[in-house]
Amino acid sequence: MTHATTALLLTAPIVVPLATSAAYAASGLRDAKARAAGAAALGHRTPRQRGAAAPVATLVLRPGHGPATYGTTPAETADGPSYGGPGARAWPGTRPGGSPGGPGTGSDGIAGPDTGPGAPAWSRGRPAAPAGTGTGAGPAGRARPGRGPRTGAPGPVPRPLTGRLGLVSPAAILTCGAALACTVPDSGPVTAYGRLLRADALTVWMLLTVGAVACLACAANPAHLAHERTDEPAARRYHLLVHAFLAAMSAAVLAANLGVLWVAIEATTIVTAFLVGHRRTRASVEAAWKYVVICSAGIALAFLGTVLLYYAARQAGIPEAYALDWQTLAARADRLDPSVTRLATGLVVLGFGAKAGLAPLHAWLPDAHSQAPAPVSALMSGVLLSVAFAGLLRYKVIADAALGAGFTRTLLAGVAVVTLALAAALLLAQRDCKRMLAYSSMEHMSLIALGTAAGSPLALSAVLLHMAGHGLAKTVAFCASGHIARLCGTTRIGRIRGLLAHSPCLGTAFAAAVVALLGLPPFGLFASELGIARAGFLSGPRWALAAALVLMLAAFAALAARTARMLLGPPPGEDDEAEPVPLGADAGAPLVAGLAACAALGVTTGPLTRLLSEAGEIIGGH
Amino acid sequence: MNGTMTATGTAAVTLQVALVAAGAPLLAGLMRQVRALLEGRAGPGVTQPFRDLRKLLRKEAVTPAGTGSAFRLGPLVLVATTAVVAALVPLASTATPVSGSADLILVVALLGLGTVALALAGLDTGTAFGGMGASREMTVAALVEPTILLAVFALSIPAGSTNLSAIVSGGIHDPVRLASPAGLLSTAALAVAVLAETGRLPVDNPATHLELTMVHEAMVLEYAGPDLALVELGSQMRLTVLLGLLASLSAPWGIATTASPAALVLALVLLALKVALLGAALAAAEVFWAKLRLFRVPELLAGSFLLALLAVTASYFLTGE
Amino acid sequence: MSSAESATVVAAGLAGAGVLAGMLLPGRIRVVAVGLCTAGLGGAGLAGGVAALGGTRWSAYLPGLLPLAGLHLAVDALSGLFMAVAGAVVLAVAVYGIGYASGRGPRGPASRGVQAALPVFALTLVLVPAAASVSSFLLLWEAMAVTSLVLVLADQRERSAVREAGVWYAVMTHFGLVLLLAGLALFAAGAGGETFAQLRAGASGMSPGARGAVFLLVAAAFASKAGMVPLHPWLPRAHPEAPSNVSALMSAAMVNLGAYGIIRVNFELLGGGPRWGWLLVLATGALSAVYGILQAAMASDIKRLLAYSTSENLGLVLIGVGAAGLFASSGYPVPAALALAAALLHVTNHAVFKALLFCAAGSVVRATGVRDLDRMGGLRARMPATAGFFAVSSLAAVALPPGNGFLSEWLLLQSLIHGMTVPGVSTAIVLPLAVAVIALSAGLAAAVFVKALGVGFFARPRSARAASAEESPPLMHVGMGLLAIGCTALALVPGTLGNSLSRAVAAAGLHGGRPLAGGGLELRLDQVAASLSPLWVTAALVGGVVAAAGLIRLTTRRGRRTNARLWDCGGGAPTPRMSYTATSFAEPLQRVFDDVLEPEQDVDVTPVHESAYLVERVRFRRSVPDRIEHRLYRPVLAAALALGRAARRLAPGSVHRYLGYGFFGLVALLLALAVGW
């Protein structure tokens, strides 16, 4: 494999998604220019409308280089339920003490009743505050579908292209991962761009996981956006951010330099901030704020840990260019100063733990994952948590070489048991199905942390298999919950009845996903949980594993009872023989593909067996 | 020698069954007569049961409305099981062809089968009496079962097997075993169990038709004619066999262990004598007993269970075998 | 490839075909195709089991399957016995299932998901005894749990009780899995290997504490699958709510695997655990036997009655296994081999007669749509075949001579009685109590099945639905017929099982000679002076009945039997409402055991609106709840929900609280590091 091809294979997963998001951005710019021309042609617009739009529109710098004013996305109030957290009322407008306007005025044109453009005066908490549909100070004076056909502006990027364009980057990541999977186990790790990007067995496994989950999520995007009926600019910005998100994750996985790894993970936070806030309801703004603040604080601590590690490396005589290079650090870790490394590792476990959903900085996860659009929360819950944890694994290799396995074992086991206890306790009386899935992600990440605490190669292979299995199953579960929310109008578990009868395909897919998450055969999570238990009792902290088994039983009971309440029973509504609601082919395909992949992982790892054991050796081998 | 062995052996079995079948009504008549005399009554005479049976056999057979095969099979199974038990138990001789499989647990189970058949017949009538009788009978039978089996356990420890011939011949050769506390306790427990099993006085009053108190009678209320004859004969045979069993376990002298015909005749005579004596004693005792309330019976049976348990543990702790 | 191995491969292939048929074929054909595939699978399992019982051993290792561990399979005589039992039951119940599931509309037992899960469940029942490593055993164990859950939830749309039963079943089964996973993982860690061979080799090297912990965890897990008392509440919920062919499979084959697990892991792999462990197993078995049969005596729902009777019979099996363990650990292999043989024989007998009981009950429920014995009655006239099958299986369940249940209980009593030769105070106290428990449970079982047969089938129908019952389709009779033949064969010629039982006992690690030198017709115990020839006893009984009938025919001159009215004390013809129902039948027993059962009774009087003295309506309700469930499980559930509500305060939504968690976490970490962790 010549150097050129490895360089290509290593950079493609990052460059292709970036190029795709740039394509979306470009089409956005073209559309904006066309609209500006169109606006000039339509001089007759009333000053009040244009005036009101002015003060706000100009202020905001365009975040990336998207089509600027975030403006109202009128469509999403039609029936896109801002079902928000359990506290939020089920009506999409979430108007505090709102008028009996019912779920949006039905006409999916005009945004929820706003008190007329340009009426900025609100007092905090006053009931009459306008519908929290993010109508913003001034209604974006643009692209109101109600305004009739656009005159003469070139059409946005044609819909079939966006559909196909969406799948290009995940496919690229997957193919690069597959290609590397054929070479890396035999010929060892490959590097490119002067040791900036590096791919060893762990990277390849994570690339495959990211690629697979991304394929599923991007395949589910069109169906989801169609259901949300988002208009063109919002859809375009959505795709832009998703592909930037994929690029950031690939960079985080491929980074050889710990600093670059940190930058990539921080980039994922920033990019997903707007994805979490995509729906523009009060709840999603709150979720986005909590997500950014808590994650950034956590990640900053991780950067402090990285700086201290860099300091220890420099003092250990490693030249500046290689001081943050993972391979050299892992090789010469025994010469690092123990107490500085211990402080650095502690901070890193706290920091990256925040990003991986582990206590104590875990509280953003249920809010962010329940408010984000379904494919995004699938990507975040399925694979972002695992990518952050993969970063933590890199540091664990260095810490174990420098301090011996005892420190990370106790720290990770403690954090894992605390997180599991929190997740199990909060699952017991959970009332919202998306938050339930988020807490189940926390439970699985704490199990992964426990497996890492065990530290033997078998444990680490089981951990990686668990990451892949959990990614696939959680993606299917979140995408299905998105459809459930659309079908039943709410994610309150209490109000969802008889799903299997109401929509058999969707119900079966969701049931199969939850069976996989419960760790039952034939899905991959059973094999990996079995591996973690065996390795844990062999080499890991037995007290932690015993406590974990009991807590997982409580979580199993809570999840099983909640899901049974949602799935089983006669269809809602009076007549028992109501015609079941079909799930479209394009919505169903990713679900079935995800379940099939997860089941395949459960039966046999086939060609990936050597890769998996190799990756386990790298992290747990010493 | 083996040829004569089986000949006298089969003779012993057939004679045994015949004696039980024929002697049962006689024993019932004797007991009623003894009771009448003690109560100062003239009494109908010892052969009265035979006259009753003849009268019933001459009546026409009756099928009550709504009853089915269980009702008709009940009496037949009762008599059949009692006959088989009579054949198995070494009343007269231990050297019989069937003594090899004369297992005490099998005997107890066969008696249980008879009770179950009768209970099912009672339920088949579909009347309140049949149901009530069946329910009470099964409750008592369920509570007696532990006592009987523990008594069997106690008896089998010294003999090393639950085979009746072994136990009886063991008793004959080693009389001390019978007088030992384990032997006495197990015999007492077995005696109480026999009273409950055959529905005699402290547990159930065979003579009454008062629906509040009757247990056995309630089940057979609907029978008439030949079926009733069979039921009467069955319960009398059951009493005879159980008293014979009790006699051979607690006083095994005279039971023929060899194949000689003379010993067999002597054994049969002695058997008749012993059973008559036991029947008379029981009848005499019944005069002084009153029927226990149904929900006091468990206390009686718990007492007998305790006796049997002591018998088992005593035989272990004392002999230390 | 030995015959046993090819049988297993055939079984797996048929299971795959069954699943495809279940998923793809439409309506009517689907049920027949799946039924035939499952029946073939059962037959293959039976053939494999019988071959293994014949002495052929084989093992296979498939590294490709099951990531991180690979699939190990191995069959010896012990697993052969359980495979044969499961195969036979699956064969008969599958044939029965075709008749049972067809003609009941697209939902419920004939739906696509349920029909696809049935062959997989049958395959796991046959394959679990063949697993030979911790991972493969747990895989097949959990696959059995998942597929049986899908089958239990077949009628979930109709009744909410099914849904609740499904959740209870899923959570209790997972609790069993957690115990089993912990136990076997601890065992694998202690013995330093994953396959059963490595476990067997490494078991002696483990510390007594570890061995004790493994023994307890694994015994508790398998006891919960066998429905033993403290962990039994799922049994009387899942079995009645499942379709009858599924509850037949669960009661007759799945619970046996609990007993198989204890014999295989605690007995054979651990090399006989500690004495106190076996005493605990024996005590649990005894407690479950008595408690199970008492609850069965009180139950008026026929399938709940049969479920509790399963708990009783498995209790008897565990008494046998516990006694065998006790004798083996005291160094007396001969009585131990006898006790284990008795336990295995009772597993076989129970499997056959319990399957027939559930099939017959299923046929009744299918015809009348009623499960309550109080509203049945008079079914013998309308459903003669089902009544006959129920009578045969009740006779076996009641453990009286012509039935096969009596033989295994007789053997169990013999083994306990001849166990007294084992010295030690514990045996002297425990064995008599065990005999008393077996006797009491046999007596109560007699009362239970007299109630079930008499109240359910005899006399006159007590409800319109019972009156309008029709006989079920012939295919169900074929299935029940197979089981009835099995019952009678086991009852009349048990001796044929003699040497295969001895081989199974030897495979379980007990080399105490051959406990059963069974002749063709007899059950002769060679080290112990006891023998029983069931064929002769039955012949004598039949002869006695014929003789008595002949005596009657001879003496009565007038041949005809006349019909007459029932005795009605002069108060008019007795109506069906007057006849005894299951509740009234059980009332004396309930009064005798009321402090054990604690029946609940409440009377609420609703006075007339105007004045408190005039009563408008009095409602009387009496029920016998499952006391252990009330005392043990309700508080746990309440505590869990309270914890859940309290935990909600942990996530109150305030950003400051969440950041506070992080801040205190950071400060705590820094303090720990500063202090010098």
Next chain:
Amino acid sequence: MTDSVYTQLLDLACGAFLLAAVVVLWLRQLSSIVRVFALQGVALAAVAALLGLHEDRLGLLAVAAGIGLLRAGALPRLMLRALTTGTPHRSHPHYQEDVSETRETQPLVNVAASLLSAALLTLLAYAVSRPLVELNPTPATRALPVGLAVVLIGFFTLVTRRRALAQMVGFLLLDNGITVTAFLAASGVPLIVELGVSFDVLLAVLVLQILTTRMRAAFGGTGIDDLRELRD
């Protein structure tokens, strides 16, 4: 530039840096908080510049200039502008409402308690960074505890402030602390990492900015206490 002058200047810059953090805790007016934060940016640039001069590495000087520009210039201006747009024009009658937007409402922990805990956190920072100093006792590393103290104070501000803007300042204090630790410990992380980090911080502030605007639109104010609807 003799060593003693260098150490004195370095200690002066670090002292100013720490003092700025404490003052941020002290103040209530949001606009003045932002100005103090700008001062801290200048102190940070000074530290970087001094290190650059001491080790006469031109790259470091350039980085110091860049840091100065970003943390003392761009970010404060951005935040001030967000502050002004928050308060609508005088032409609107609701004056009482607008004033509160610019002031930090009563923080979770009152000012006295905040200062006390800042002191405790500084002590903790000193205790924790003892091994760091002992590893390589140069004048720069001896000032490391200042960096850790500002990190802890920044986190404390983040936790206790009720205004969105104040939380943003807390987060930036945290980042400044880390950057100064990086400079003092190993005279700055490699350039590419430094660029990446700064770019990320800038983006983070922009994101928080936009979210603040959206929050004002959705909740009618930037009080963090409104964010309580998403709970379990």
